Amino acid sequence: MKKILSLFVLSTLFSCGSDDSATPSTPEEQMYFPPIGSTVWETKSIASLGWNQSQVQPLLDYLESKNTKSFIILQNGKIVMENYFNGHTSTDTWQWNSAGKTLTATVTGIAQQEGLLNINNKVSDYLGTGWTSESIDKENLITSRHLLTMTSGINDENDLVTITNMIYLADAGSRWSYHNVFQKLMDVVAASSGQTYENYFNSKLKNKIGMDGFWNNGIIYKIYHSNTRSMARFGLLALNKGKWNNEQIINETYFNESISTSQNINPSYGYLWWLNGKSSYMVPGSQTQYNGFLVPNAPAEMYAAMGASDQRIYIIPSKKIVIIRMGEASDPTNPSFAVSGFDNALWEKINAVIN
Template sequence: MKFSQYFSLFAILSILVSCSSDSEPTSETDKSGTPPALAPIPTDTYFPPISRTNEWETISMETLGWNEDQVDNLYNFLEDNNTDAFIVLKDGRMVIEKYFGDFTSDDNHAWNSAGKNLTAMLTGIAQEEEFLKITDTTSNYLGEGWSSLPSEKVLNITIENQLTMTTGLDYTVENIFCTDPNCLTYLNEPGTFWYYHNAPYTLLDDVIASATQQDFNSYFSEKIKEPIGMQGLFIKVGYNNVFYSSARSMARFGILNLNQGNWDGLSILSDQNYFNTMTNSSQNYNLAYGYLYWLNGKSSFRLPNSEDEFTGSLIPNAPADLYAGLGLNDQKLYMVPSLDLVIVRMGGASNEELLGPSSFDNEIWGLINAIIEN
């Protein structure tokens, strides 16, 4: 029997019982005839189980007081813009989980540069475990000859420069993804200019592997993936090391971030100074960039493939405290501490292929605001 049939039968029985016993209050009212108070909205953080990955507590938009009548506008926008998966969590609980076309909750998708967040947190863990210091020169772990710079120049590049996109390596080369030594040449002194140069970031994976003396995937799995119940894998695609996982795994990582590196009492990243620097302006040249995290609400920002600085907030429609993983073709992991929200979007490019932020960010947040604003 369908739920609707059960509901109808229950309603009829309730009416019959009420009519046969008018002097007794029904279960829906107290003796004064006043309906019972609604249950309070839970504000504690929910952590989905590790061993039962299909189990996830939900909460309705009605319970949250959200505007459910605005949801179709959001779904139409997502579908029109090549979306495969979309998730909204409130305090860790699933409010929206929507898949489009043939894509399902079990399917894996590339994070693209949203995966930089994973590497940033893993670097902090490696430092906490004293395998490295982010102030160390990169050459300590990559050895000689990893670039075409003379020794007096290359020794000035640190792990922190890699985390902040301030290595000074030449970003005007033909392929900014190329990690071959001949592609890594001198342009600026480290720490004096910000440019979204992918190759130095990619080499962080080799730095971590060298420092820990472990395979990068194995170290990531041990320190982040398995403890929080993620699945997925970093896969070499050309010069890039791209993480693939389900949308739910990306959402789990979002919960870990909103809890500042803690998963249900288990400390994944204990170093709060590192976490705070990672998710705040890490240098003065692009205020909207931390340690491989994009930041909203700053007075100015820079974008990939550009040397220009723009005035204002990165995503004007989004909350000022939002920080994010933003990847090629509009892979999005939005985290909003003030609202305890995690939002995941996976799919194809909404319009043009951009490496990180795009107009999609502001458009989607306009639609999200119409739902969550009371």
């Protein structure tokens, strides 16, 4: 028997009185933010949105068959679907993998708005020279912005970020290559703020939006772990361009840069965010440029955090939708580092529900 916890709660309907002859147009629903330090999270029903209830079970069946542990859809901040599979629960934590890169991009932007760093300055301004094995003149070409955009030029044959592995392959800015050297941004934030990266992250981002979770030292780099609702909280912040309730956590100008094409090599990449709807894209581990959208079945406007084994945060601004998927790799025989065919197949199922 499938062990699926489904949450579809009917919204409460409010009327404005019995005389509808002069009823004004319905005001736009205000964006909802779940309270900090509480498990309370308002919900709305699929029926109230006019979505296709008959396609929900096929979506859930597909998710379960693809080793999913949890799945959430928010609309305007409220939970429409919240499902857990294969014994996973709402309080269990799971790793974000590279979807957590977007956390680092956000915290880097916060440090910049506080005047602690400038992403256009060279990394050695903060870490000192010799943080790579490149010659000083080549190392000094690398800025924090290059780390944000995957254009450091550091050799990508070994993802273990040690000084001996960080050797020259191309001038910074001349080559897009997905590489874990992005984690040096954590060191830049720590050095510029005078505190550990975790402490800065917790005070400037995690605590402000009510996330749980922790950074764990993985085999290759630090990986964030949290429950699924915490990932959804960050997705809600991203939907609102860095604003949580009445506080602008990360300035909108920087966030908009983050979800825009960041260089002229891979148009589908921002500041550690993946972008749909562009003319072409590249994928980790390859220098091939593929024509077309990153995820053809997904809305062109979508931006996404994507991590190994199909950890996902999808953001659809026009529909005010955030979608979270956490779990094991959808295809254990061919686990992806970020983008995979799973996205397109999943979006076919999602579209059947929300369109």
